[in-house]
Amino acid sequence: MLQFDRIQHLLSPEQLHDKLVVQVGVGSGGAPVNEHLTMNGVRRWVLFDPDVYDEINLVKHPHGRNAIGHLKVENQQKWILDRNPSADVEVRAEDVMNSAGFRKYAKEADIILCCADTQHVRLFVNSVAVEVRRPCVTASVFRRGFGGEVYAYIPGVSGCFECMARTSEEKGWNIDESIDLIKEEKDAIYGLNLRDFKASGLSLDIQSIALIQARIALDILLTGSDHALEPVAQNWIIFYNRQIPNNPETGFLKSVKITLKPKPECSCAVHEAAST
Ligand SMILES: [Zn+2]
Known part of the structure:
Protein backbone atom coordinates (compact mmCIF):
# COMPACT_ATOMS: atom_id res chain seq x y z
CA MET A 1 0.00 0.00 0.00
CA LEU A 2 1.05 3.55 -0.68
CA GLN A 3 1.63 5.41 2.62
CA PHE A 4 -0.14 8.77 2.59
CA ASP A 5 0.97 9.99 6.05
CA ARG A 6 2.96 12.96 4.71
CA ILE A 7 0.03 14.44 2.75
CA GLN A 8 -2.92 13.64 5.02
CA HIS A 9 -2.97 17.22 6.36
CA LEU A 10 -3.76 18.46 2.84
CA LEU A 11 -6.27 15.94 1.57
CA SER A 12 -7.80 12.55 2.31
CA PRO A 13 -6.51 10.01 -0.20
CA GLU A 14 -9.35 7.74 1.02
CA GLN A 15 -11.71 10.14 -0.71
CA LEU A 16 -10.00 9.22 -4.00
CA HIS A 17 -9.83 5.47 -3.32
CA ASP A 18 -12.92 4.49 -5.31
CA LYS A 19 -13.01 7.29 -7.88
CA LEU A 20 -12.76 6.08 -11.46
CA VAL A 21 -10.65 8.24 -13.75
CA VAL A 22 -10.80 7.66 -17.50
CA GLN A 23 -7.77 9.19 -19.18
CA VAL A 24 -7.34 9.81 -22.90
CA GLY A 25 -3.65 10.14 -23.79
CA VAL A 26 -0.64 9.23 -21.65
CA GLY A 27 2.00 11.10 -23.62
CA SER A 28 4.32 13.85 -22.40
CA GLY A 29 1.40 15.80 -20.89
CA GLY A 30 -0.79 12.88 -19.84
CA ALA A 31 1.92 10.91 -18.03
CA PRO A 32 2.72 13.61 -15.43
CA VAL A 33 -0.99 14.27 -14.81
CA ASN A 34 -1.46 10.57 -14.19
CA GLU A 35 1.56 10.33 -11.92
CA HIS A 36 0.61 13.29 -9.72
CA LEU A 37 -2.96 12.06 -9.27
CA THR A 38 -1.68 8.56 -8.48
CA MET A 39 0.62 9.98 -5.79
CA ASN A 40 -2.37 11.86 -4.34
CA GLY A 41 -4.43 8.67 -4.02
CA VAL A 42 -6.26 8.09 -7.33
CA ARG A 43 -6.22 4.31 -7.69
CA ARG A 44 -8.79 3.29 -10.31
CA PRO A 62 9.20 11.21 -18.03
CA HIS A 63 9.61 7.50 -18.76
CA GLY A 64 12.99 5.89 -19.37
CA ARG A 65 14.77 3.98 -22.10
CA ASN A 66 13.53 0.65 -20.82
CA ALA A 67 10.01 1.81 -21.82
CA ILE A 68 10.94 2.16 -25.53
CA GLY A 69 9.07 -0.17 -27.86
CA HIS A 70 6.21 -0.78 -25.42
CA LEU A 71 2.69 0.61 -25.46
CA LYS A 72 2.44 3.90 -23.56
CA VAL A 73 -0.64 2.62 -21.69
CA GLU A 74 1.26 -0.47 -20.52
CA ASN A 75 4.23 1.63 -19.41
CA GLN A 76 1.87 3.87 -17.46
CA GLN A 77 0.08 0.91 -15.91
CA LYS A 78 3.45 -0.44 -14.77
CA TRP A 79 4.37 2.94 -13.27
CA ILE A 80 1.08 3.20 -11.37
CA LEU A 81 1.31 -0.36 -9.99
CA ASP A 82 4.92 0.20 -8.92
CA ARG A 83 3.87 3.32 -7.00
CA ASN A 84 0.62 1.93 -5.66
CA PRO A 85 0.39 -1.89 -5.80
CA SER A 86 -3.27 -1.74 -4.77
CA ALA A 87 -4.20 0.28 -7.86
CA ASP A 88 -6.66 -1.05 -10.40
CA VAL A 89 -5.60 -0.09 -13.94
CA GLU A 90 -7.28 -1.11 -17.17
CA VAL A 91 -5.45 -0.33 -20.40
CA ARG A 92 -6.97 0.18 -23.83
CA ALA A 93 -4.42 0.63 -26.62
CA GLU A 94 -7.10 2.22 -28.78
CA ASP A 95 -7.88 5.49 -30.47
CA VAL A 96 -11.01 6.71 -28.64
CA MET A 97 -12.47 7.88 -31.95
CA ASN A 98 -12.69 4.22 -33.03
CA SER A 99 -13.24 2.59 -29.65
CA ALA A 100 -16.43 0.65 -29.10
CA GLY A 101 -15.89 0.74 -25.32
CA PHE A 102 -15.02 4.40 -24.73
CA ARG A 103 -18.60 5.60 -24.22
CA LYS A 104 -19.26 2.84 -21.64
CA TYR A 105 -16.16 3.75 -19.59
CA ALA A 106 -16.91 7.47 -19.89
CA LYS A 107 -20.37 6.86 -18.48
CA GLU A 108 -18.92 5.14 -15.41
CA ALA A 109 -16.16 7.72 -14.86
CA ASP A 110 -16.05 10.16 -11.97
CA ILE A 111 -13.94 12.32 -14.25
CA ILE A 112 -12.56 12.15 -17.77
CA LEU A 113 -9.10 13.59 -18.43
CA CYS A 114 -8.47 14.61 -22.00
CA CYS A 115 -4.73 14.77 -22.70
CA ALA A 116 -5.05 14.26 -26.46
CA ASP A 117 -2.83 16.30 -28.74
CA THR A 118 -5.31 17.13 -31.53
CA GLN A 119 -8.37 19.37 -31.44
CA HIS A 120 -10.68 16.91 -33.20
CA VAL A 121 -10.01 14.27 -30.52
CA ARG A 122 -10.59 16.88 -27.78
CA LEU A 123 -13.92 17.85 -29.34
CA PHE A 124 -14.89 14.18 -29.67
CA VAL A 125 -14.05 13.39 -26.03
CA ASN A 126 -16.00 16.49 -25.00
CA SER A 127 -19.03 15.41 -27.04
CA VAL A 128 -19.06 12.04 -25.22
CA ALA A 129 -18.63 13.75 -21.81
CA VAL A 130 -21.60 16.01 -22.60
CA GLU A 131 -23.68 13.05 -23.74
CA VAL A 132 -23.00 10.95 -20.62
CA ARG A 133 -22.95 14.02 -18.33
CA ARG A 134 -19.54 13.40 -16.75
CA PRO A 135 -16.97 16.08 -15.80
CA CYS A 136 -14.13 16.41 -18.28
CA VAL A 137 -10.85 18.31 -17.89
CA THR A 138 -9.03 19.07 -21.12
CA ALA A 139 -5.48 20.39 -21.46
CA SER A 140 -3.64 21.63 -24.49
CA VAL A 141 -0.22 23.18 -25.02
CA PHE A 142 0.28 26.09 -27.41
CA ARG A 143 2.65 25.69 -30.31
CA ARG A 144 6.33 25.92 -29.41
CA GLY A 145 5.34 25.61 -25.73
CA PHE A 146 4.58 29.30 -25.14
CA GLY A 147 1.92 28.17 -22.69
CA GLY A 148 -1.33 26.28 -22.74
CA GLU A 149 -4.82 26.09 -21.41
CA VAL A 150 -6.80 23.84 -19.11
CA TYR A 151 -10.55 23.69 -19.28
CA ALA A 152 -13.00 22.00 -16.90
CA TYR A 153 -16.48 21.06 -18.03
CA ILE A 154 -18.78 20.26 -15.12
CA PRO A 155 -22.25 19.21 -16.29
CA GLY A 156 -24.93 21.67 -15.22
CA VAL A 157 -22.32 24.12 -13.91
CA SER A 158 -19.87 25.17 -16.61
CA GLY A 159 -19.91 25.29 -20.38
CA CYS A 160 -18.34 22.39 -22.25
CA PHE A 161 -15.07 22.40 -24.21
CA GLU A 162 -16.99 23.26 -27.36
CA CYS A 163 -18.37 26.37 -25.59
CA MET A 164 -14.75 27.27 -24.84
CA ALA A 165 -13.66 26.72 -28.44
CA ARG A 166 -16.57 28.87 -29.68
CA THR A 167 -15.71 31.62 -27.19
CA SER A 168 -12.04 31.57 -28.23
CA GLU A 169 -13.10 31.93 -31.84
CA GLU A 170 -15.53 34.81 -31.15
CA LYS A 171 -13.08 36.75 -29.02
CA GLY A 172 -10.07 36.12 -31.24
CA TRP A 173 -8.33 34.25 -28.43
CA ASN A 174 -7.09 31.40 -30.57
CA ILE A 175 -3.53 31.65 -29.29
CA ASP A 176 -2.07 29.04 -31.65
CA GLU A 177 -3.23 31.02 -34.66
CA SER A 178 -1.52 34.15 -33.33
CA ILE A 179 1.89 32.48 -33.13
CA ASP A 180 4.02 32.76 -36.27
CA LEU A 181 4.79 29.46 -37.94
CA ILE A 182 8.42 28.46 -37.97
CA LYS A 183 10.01 26.69 -40.95
CA GLU A 184 9.60 23.23 -39.43
CA GLU A 185 5.85 23.85 -39.09
CA LYS A 186 5.42 25.30 -42.59
CA ASP A 187 7.22 22.28 -44.07
CA ALA A 188 5.00 19.84 -42.16
CA ILE A 189 1.70 21.70 -42.67
CA TYR A 190 2.05 22.83 -46.28
CA GLY A 191 4.64 20.37 -47.54
CA LEU A 192 3.44 17.15 -45.91
CA ASN A 193 -0.22 18.21 -45.43
CA LEU A 194 0.00 17.51 -41.68
CA ARG A 195 -2.60 20.12 -40.71
CA ASP A 196 -2.40 19.44 -36.98
CA PHE A 197 1.39 19.66 -36.79
CA LYS A 198 2.76 21.97 -34.10
CA ALA A 199 6.35 22.58 -33.14
CA SER A 200 6.67 21.18 -29.65
CA GLY A 201 7.56 22.90 -26.42
CA LEU A 202 10.13 21.69 -23.92
CA SER A 203 9.27 19.09 -21.30
CA LEU A 204 8.96 21.88 -18.74
CA ASP A 205 6.56 23.86 -20.96
CA ILE A 206 4.31 20.82 -21.19
CA GLN A 207 4.56 19.85 -17.53
CA SER A 208 3.51 23.29 -16.26
CA ILE A 209 0.19 22.79 -18.07
CA ALA A 210 -0.05 19.18 -16.86
CA LEU A 211 0.30 20.35 -13.25
CA ILE A 212 -2.62 22.75 -13.69
CA GLN A 213 -4.70 19.97 -15.23
CA ALA A 214 -3.91 17.65 -12.29
CA ARG A 215 -4.81 20.37 -9.80
CA ILE A 216 -8.17 21.15 -11.44
CA ALA A 217 -8.97 17.42 -11.66
CA LEU A 218 -8.12 17.03 -7.98
CA ASP A 219 -10.51 19.87 -7.10
CA ILE A 220 -13.35 18.12 -8.91
CA LEU A 221 -12.54 14.70 -7.41
CA LEU A 222 -12.37 16.15 -3.88
CA THR A 223 -15.60 18.15 -4.13
CA GLY A 224 -17.64 17.60 -0.99
CA SER A 225 -14.77 16.22 1.09
CA ASP A 226 -12.86 17.88 3.88
CA HIS A 227 -9.52 19.10 2.52
CA ALA A 228 -7.09 21.99 2.84
CA LEU A 229 -6.80 22.98 -0.81
CA GLU A 230 -8.54 26.20 -1.79
CA PRO A 231 -10.60 25.22 -4.87
CA VAL A 232 -9.82 27.04 -8.10
CA ALA A 233 -12.85 29.30 -8.58
CA GLN A 234 -12.64 29.47 -12.38
CA ASN A 235 -12.92 26.66 -14.90
CA TRP A 236 -10.69 27.98 -17.70
CA ILE A 237 -7.02 28.67 -17.02
CA ILE A 238 -4.78 30.11 -19.72
CA PHE A 239 -1.15 29.93 -18.65
CA TYR A 240 1.82 31.50 -20.40
CA ASN A 241 5.24 29.98 -19.85
CA ARG A 242 6.80 32.97 -21.59
CA GLN A 243 5.87 35.96 -23.70
CA ILE A 244 4.64 35.40 -27.25
CA PRO A 245 6.45 37.92 -29.49
CA ASN A 246 4.28 40.97 -30.32
CA ASN A 247 1.48 39.85 -27.99
CA PRO A 248 1.39 42.13 -24.93
CA GLU A 249 -1.42 40.07 -23.33
CA THR A 250 1.10 37.31 -22.69
CA GLY A 251 4.07 37.17 -20.35
CA PHE A 252 6.47 35.14 -18.25
CA LEU A 253 4.56 32.74 -15.96
CA LYS A 254 1.35 34.71 -16.46
CA SER A 255 -2.12 33.24 -15.97
CA VAL A 256 -5.59 34.32 -17.00
CA LYS A 257 -8.55 32.71 -15.21
CA ILE A 258 -12.06 32.72 -16.59
CA THR A 259 -15.45 31.33 -15.54
CA LEU A 260 -17.40 30.11 -18.55
CA LYS A 261 -21.08 29.21 -18.33
CA PRO A 262 -22.80 27.04 -20.98
CA LYS A 263 -23.46 28.89 -24.22
CA PRO A 264 -27.19 28.69 -25.01
CA GLU A 265 -26.55 27.71 -28.63
CA CYS A 266 -24.13 24.88 -27.74
CA SER A 267 -25.16 21.22 -27.68
CA CYS A 268 -24.29 21.02 -23.94
CA ALA A 269 -27.00 23.57 -23.06
CA VAL A 270 -29.50 21.82 -25.30
CA HIS A 271 -28.59 18.49 -23.68
CA GLU A 272 -28.87 19.98 -20.19
CA ALA A 273 -32.32 21.45 -20.92
CA ALA A 274 -33.51 18.07 -22.22
CA SER A 275 -32.31 16.21 -19.11
CA THR A 276 -34.00 18.49 -16.55
ZN1 LIG B 1 -21.04 23.58 -24.68
Whole structure:
Protein backbone atom coordinates (compact mmCIF):
# COMPACT_ATOMS: atom_id res chain seq x y z
CA MET A 1 0.00 0.00 0.00
CA LEU A 2 1.05 3.55 -0.68
CA GLN A 3 1.63 5.41 2.62
CA PHE A 4 -0.14 8.77 2.59
CA ASP A 5 0.97 9.99 6.05
CA ARG A 6 2.96 12.96 4.71
CA ILE A 7 0.03 14.44 2.75
CA GLN A 8 -2.92 13.64 5.02
CA HIS A 9 -2.97 17.22 6.36
CA LEU A 10 -3.76 18.46 2.84
CA LEU A 11 -6.27 15.94 1.57
CA SER A 12 -7.80 12.55 2.31
CA PRO A 13 -6.51 10.01 -0.20
CA GLU A 14 -9.35 7.74 1.02
CA GLN A 15 -11.71 10.14 -0.71
CA LEU A 16 -10.00 9.22 -4.00
CA HIS A 17 -9.83 5.47 -3.32
CA ASP A 18 -12.92 4.49 -5.31
CA LYS A 19 -13.01 7.29 -7.88
CA LEU A 20 -12.76 6.08 -11.46
CA VAL A 21 -10.65 8.24 -13.75
CA VAL A 22 -10.80 7.66 -17.50
CA GLN A 23 -7.77 9.19 -19.18
CA VAL A 24 -7.34 9.81 -22.90
CA GLY A 25 -3.65 10.14 -23.79
CA VAL A 26 -0.64 9.23 -21.65
CA GLY A 27 2.00 11.10 -23.62
CA SER A 28 4.32 13.85 -22.40
CA GLY A 29 1.40 15.80 -20.89
CA GLY A 30 -0.79 12.88 -19.84
CA ALA A 31 1.92 10.91 -18.03
CA PRO A 32 2.72 13.61 -15.43
CA VAL A 33 -0.99 14.27 -14.81
CA ASN A 34 -1.46 10.57 -14.19
CA GLU A 35 1.56 10.33 -11.92
CA HIS A 36 0.61 13.29 -9.72
CA LEU A 37 -2.96 12.06 -9.27
CA THR A 38 -1.68 8.56 -8.48
CA MET A 39 0.62 9.98 -5.79
CA ASN A 40 -2.37 11.86 -4.34
CA GLY A 41 -4.43 8.67 -4.02
CA VAL A 42 -6.26 8.09 -7.33
CA ARG A 43 -6.22 4.31 -7.69
CA ARG A 44 -8.79 3.29 -10.31
CA TRP A 45 -7.82 4.09 -13.89
CA VAL A 46 -8.84 3.32 -17.45
CA LEU A 47 -6.14 4.52 -19.85
CA PHE A 48 -6.66 5.06 -23.58
CA ASP A 49 -3.73 5.61 -25.96
CA PRO A 50 -2.84 3.63 -29.08
CA ASP A 51 0.80 4.81 -29.25
CA VAL A 52 4.04 2.96 -28.65
CA TYR A 53 6.79 4.72 -26.68
CA ASP A 54 9.57 5.77 -28.99
CA GLU A 55 13.15 7.02 -28.58
CA ILE A 56 12.08 10.49 -29.80
CA ASN A 57 9.76 10.74 -26.75
CA LEU A 58 12.72 10.77 -24.35
CA VAL A 59 13.20 14.56 -24.51
CA LYS A 60 9.66 15.26 -23.28
CA HIS A 61 8.19 12.22 -21.58
CA PRO A 62 9.20 11.21 -18.03
CA HIS A 63 9.61 7.50 -18.76
CA GLY A 64 12.99 5.89 -19.37
CA ARG A 65 14.77 3.98 -22.10
CA ASN A 66 13.53 0.65 -20.82
CA ALA A 67 10.01 1.81 -21.82
CA ILE A 68 10.94 2.16 -25.53
CA GLY A 69 9.07 -0.17 -27.86
CA HIS A 70 6.21 -0.78 -25.42
CA LEU A 71 2.69 0.61 -25.46
CA LYS A 72 2.44 3.90 -23.56
CA VAL A 73 -0.64 2.62 -21.69
CA GLU A 74 1.26 -0.47 -20.52
CA ASN A 75 4.23 1.63 -19.41
CA GLN A 76 1.87 3.87 -17.46
CA GLN A 77 0.08 0.91 -15.91
CA LYS A 78 3.45 -0.44 -14.77
CA TRP A 79 4.37 2.94 -13.27
CA ILE A 80 1.08 3.20 -11.37
CA LEU A 81 1.31 -0.36 -9.99
CA ASP A 82 4.92 0.20 -8.92
CA ARG A 83 3.87 3.32 -7.00
CA ASN A 84 0.62 1.93 -5.66
CA PRO A 85 0.39 -1.89 -5.80
CA SER A 86 -3.27 -1.74 -4.77
CA ALA A 87 -4.20 0.28 -7.86
CA ASP A 88 -6.66 -1.05 -10.40
CA VAL A 89 -5.60 -0.09 -13.94
CA GLU A 90 -7.28 -1.11 -17.17
CA VAL A 91 -5.45 -0.33 -20.40
CA ARG A 92 -6.97 0.18 -23.83
CA ALA A 93 -4.42 0.63 -26.62
CA GLU A 94 -7.10 2.22 -28.78
CA ASP A 95 -7.88 5.49 -30.47
CA VAL A 96 -11.01 6.71 -28.64
CA MET A 97 -12.47 7.88 -31.95
CA ASN A 98 -12.69 4.22 -33.03
CA SER A 99 -13.24 2.59 -29.65
CA ALA A 100 -16.43 0.65 -29.10
CA GLY A 101 -15.89 0.74 -25.32
CA PHE A 102 -15.02 4.40 -24.73
CA ARG A 103 -18.60 5.60 -24.22
CA LYS A 104 -19.26 2.84 -21.64
CA TYR A 105 -16.16 3.75 -19.59
CA ALA A 106 -16.91 7.47 -19.89
CA LYS A 107 -20.37 6.86 -18.48
CA GLU A 108 -18.92 5.14 -15.41
CA ALA A 109 -16.16 7.72 -14.86
CA ASP A 110 -16.05 10.16 -11.97
CA ILE A 111 -13.94 12.32 -14.25
CA ILE A 112 -12.56 12.15 -17.77
CA LEU A 113 -9.10 13.59 -18.43
CA CYS A 114 -8.47 14.61 -22.00
CA CYS A 115 -4.73 14.77 -22.70
CA ALA A 116 -5.05 14.26 -26.46
CA ASP A 117 -2.83 16.30 -28.74
CA THR A 118 -5.31 17.13 -31.53
CA GLN A 119 -8.37 19.37 -31.44
CA HIS A 120 -10.68 16.91 -33.20
CA VAL A 121 -10.01 14.27 -30.52
CA ARG A 122 -10.59 16.88 -27.78
CA LEU A 123 -13.92 17.85 -29.34
CA PHE A 124 -14.89 14.18 -29.67
CA VAL A 125 -14.05 13.39 -26.03
CA ASN A 126 -16.00 16.49 -25.00
CA SER A 127 -19.03 15.41 -27.04
CA VAL A 128 -19.06 12.04 -25.22
CA ALA A 129 -18.63 13.75 -21.81
CA VAL A 130 -21.60 16.01 -22.60
CA GLU A 131 -23.68 13.05 -23.74
CA VAL A 132 -23.00 10.95 -20.62
CA ARG A 133 -22.95 14.02 -18.33
CA ARG A 134 -19.54 13.40 -16.75
CA PRO A 135 -16.97 16.08 -15.80
CA CYS A 136 -14.13 16.41 -18.28
CA VAL A 137 -10.85 18.31 -17.89
CA THR A 138 -9.03 19.07 -21.12
CA ALA A 139 -5.48 20.39 -21.46
CA SER A 140 -3.64 21.63 -24.49
CA VAL A 141 -0.22 23.18 -25.02
CA PHE A 142 0.28 26.09 -27.41
CA ARG A 143 2.65 25.69 -30.31
CA ARG A 144 6.33 25.92 -29.41
CA GLY A 145 5.34 25.61 -25.73
CA PHE A 146 4.58 29.30 -25.14
CA GLY A 147 1.92 28.17 -22.69
CA GLY A 148 -1.33 26.28 -22.74
CA GLU A 149 -4.82 26.09 -21.41
CA VAL A 150 -6.80 23.84 -19.11
CA TYR A 151 -10.55 23.69 -19.28
CA ALA A 152 -13.00 22.00 -16.90
CA TYR A 153 -16.48 21.06 -18.03
CA ILE A 154 -18.78 20.26 -15.12
CA PRO A 155 -22.25 19.21 -16.29
CA GLY A 156 -24.93 21.67 -15.22
CA VAL A 157 -22.32 24.12 -13.91
CA SER A 158 -19.87 25.17 -16.61
CA GLY A 159 -19.91 25.29 -20.38
CA CYS A 160 -18.34 22.39 -22.25
CA PHE A 161 -15.07 22.40 -24.21
CA GLU A 162 -16.99 23.26 -27.36
CA CYS A 163 -18.37 26.37 -25.59
CA MET A 164 -14.75 27.27 -24.84
CA ALA A 165 -13.66 26.72 -28.44
CA ARG A 166 -16.57 28.87 -29.68
CA THR A 167 -15.71 31.62 -27.19
CA SER A 168 -12.04 31.57 -28.23
CA GLU A 169 -13.10 31.93 -31.84
CA GLU A 170 -15.53 34.81 -31.15
CA LYS A 171 -13.08 36.75 -29.02
CA GLY A 172 -10.07 36.12 -31.24
CA TRP A 173 -8.33 34.25 -28.43
CA ASN A 174 -7.09 31.40 -30.57
CA ILE A 175 -3.53 31.65 -29.29
CA ASP A 176 -2.07 29.04 -31.65
CA GLU A 177 -3.23 31.02 -34.66
CA SER A 178 -1.52 34.15 -33.33
CA ILE A 179 1.89 32.48 -33.13
CA ASP A 180 4.02 32.76 -36.27
CA LEU A 181 4.79 29.46 -37.94
CA ILE A 182 8.42 28.46 -37.97
CA LYS A 183 10.01 26.69 -40.95
CA GLU A 184 9.60 23.23 -39.43
CA GLU A 185 5.85 23.85 -39.09
CA LYS A 186 5.42 25.30 -42.59
CA ASP A 187 7.22 22.28 -44.07
CA ALA A 188 5.00 19.84 -42.16
CA ILE A 189 1.70 21.70 -42.67
CA TYR A 190 2.05 22.83 -46.28
CA GLY A 191 4.64 20.37 -47.54
CA LEU A 192 3.44 17.15 -45.91
CA ASN A 193 -0.22 18.21 -45.43
CA LEU A 194 0.00 17.51 -41.68
CA ARG A 195 -2.60 20.12 -40.71
CA ASP A 196 -2.40 19.44 -36.98
CA PHE A 197 1.39 19.66 -36.79
CA LYS A 198 2.76 21.97 -34.10
CA ALA A 199 6.35 22.58 -33.14
CA SER A 200 6.67 21.18 -29.65
CA GLY A 201 7.56 22.90 -26.42
CA LEU A 202 10.13 21.69 -23.92
CA SER A 203 9.27 19.09 -21.30
CA LEU A 204 8.96 21.88 -18.74
CA ASP A 205 6.56 23.86 -20.96
CA ILE A 206 4.31 20.82 -21.19
CA GLN A 207 4.56 19.85 -17.53
CA SER A 208 3.51 23.29 -16.26
CA ILE A 209 0.19 22.79 -18.07
CA ALA A 210 -0.05 19.18 -16.86
CA LEU A 211 0.30 20.35 -13.25
CA ILE A 212 -2.62 22.75 -13.69
CA GLN A 213 -4.70 19.97 -15.23
CA ALA A 214 -3.91 17.65 -12.29
CA ARG A 215 -4.81 20.37 -9.80
CA ILE A 216 -8.17 21.15 -11.44
CA ALA A 217 -8.97 17.42 -11.66
CA LEU A 218 -8.12 17.03 -7.98
CA ASP A 219 -10.51 19.87 -7.10
CA ILE A 220 -13.35 18.12 -8.91
CA LEU A 221 -12.54 14.70 -7.41
CA LEU A 222 -12.37 16.15 -3.88
CA THR A 223 -15.60 18.15 -4.13
CA GLY A 224 -17.64 17.60 -0.99
CA SER A 225 -14.77 16.22 1.09
CA ASP A 226 -12.86 17.88 3.88
CA HIS A 227 -9.52 19.10 2.52
CA ALA A 228 -7.09 21.99 2.84
CA LEU A 229 -6.80 22.98 -0.81
CA GLU A 230 -8.54 26.20 -1.79
CA PRO A 231 -10.60 25.22 -4.87
CA VAL A 232 -9.82 27.04 -8.10
CA ALA A 233 -12.85 29.30 -8.58
CA GLN A 234 -12.64 29.47 -12.38
CA ASN A 235 -12.92 26.66 -14.90
CA TRP A 236 -10.69 27.98 -17.70
CA ILE A 237 -7.02 28.67 -17.02
CA ILE A 238 -4.78 30.11 -19.72
CA PHE A 239 -1.15 29.93 -18.65
CA TYR A 240 1.82 31.50 -20.40
CA ASN A 241 5.24 29.98 -19.85
CA ARG A 242 6.80 32.97 -21.59
CA GLN A 243 5.87 35.96 -23.70
CA ILE A 244 4.64 35.40 -27.25
CA PRO A 245 6.45 37.92 -29.49
CA ASN A 246 4.28 40.97 -30.32
CA ASN A 247 1.48 39.85 -27.99
CA PRO A 248 1.39 42.13 -24.93
CA GLU A 249 -1.42 40.07 -23.33
CA THR A 250 1.10 37.31 -22.69
CA GLY A 251 4.07 37.17 -20.35
CA PHE A 252 6.47 35.14 -18.25
CA LEU A 253 4.56 32.74 -15.96
CA LYS A 254 1.35 34.71 -16.46
CA SER A 255 -2.12 33.24 -15.97
CA VAL A 256 -5.59 34.32 -17.00
CA LYS A 257 -8.55 32.71 -15.21
CA ILE A 258 -12.06 32.72 -16.59
CA THR A 259 -15.45 31.33 -15.54
CA LEU A 260 -17.40 30.11 -18.55
CA LYS A 261 -21.08 29.21 -18.33
CA PRO A 262 -22.80 27.04 -20.98
CA LYS A 263 -23.46 28.89 -24.22
CA PRO A 264 -27.19 28.69 -25.01
CA GLU A 265 -26.55 27.71 -28.63
CA CYS A 266 -24.13 24.88 -27.74
CA SER A 267 -25.16 21.22 -27.68
CA CYS A 268 -24.29 21.02 -23.94
CA ALA A 269 -27.00 23.57 -23.06
CA VAL A 270 -29.50 21.82 -25.30
CA HIS A 271 -28.59 18.49 -23.68
CA GLU A 272 -28.87 19.98 -20.19
CA ALA A 273 -32.32 21.45 -20.92
CA ALA A 274 -33.51 18.07 -22.22
CA SER A 275 -32.31 16.21 -19.11
CA THR A 276 -34.00 18.49 -16.55
ZN1 LIG B 1 -21.04 23.58 -24.68
